[in-house]
Amino acid sequence: MNDFTLDKRLAADTFPLADLPLSQVLLMNDARYPWVILVPRHASISEVFELSITDQQQLWREATQLGEAMKTALGGDKINIATLGNVVSQLHVHVVLRRHTDTAWPAPVWGNGKAEPYDLNGQAQLRDQLLALIDGLDI
Structure with a gap:
């Protein structure tokens, strides 16, 4: 995980939340949906199959447990x-x-309308809720 640098576009479109064992957790700056992004802290990786089997399993654990907690x-x-x-x-x-x-329901969120940035109160409230969920994960 050396030399990991977050892509500039991801950094511009998100707020950092926390670090999980493998991934950096980011909150997408779009108040229309509770939307997080997990970025494995590996340099120069673009595909899941480029991760080790262990890291692939860890990434799936992180995504599914966080998704279940959010839902x-x-x-x-x-x-x-x-x-x-x-x-x-x-x-x-x-x-x-x-x-x-x-x-956007039932269509995908990607490319559907224009993002609605969070105001400070909305972002802080969701951030606090997500941080509490992340703290409760067993991963």
Whole structure:
């Protein structure tokens, strides 16, 4: 995990939340959805298969446990977990809480409308909720 540097676009579009055993956790700056991004702290990795089997399993544990915690605590209808990387090649995993009432439902969130940046209160409130969830994970 030496020489890890977060992609500039990810850094510009997110707020740092915490570090899990493998991944840096970021909050996407889009108030329409509770949306976190996990970025494995490895330099020059763009695909899941480039991780060791152990790190692949750890990444999946982190994404699924955080997704389950978000769905339960924040009251969602569906969790979307995806790696796209067409714009940002650095390996990152989106974990997005979806609700039947959200602006894009049932379509994907990617490329659907314009992001609505958080105000300071909204970002701080969700940040605190997510940090509490992350602290409660057993990964």
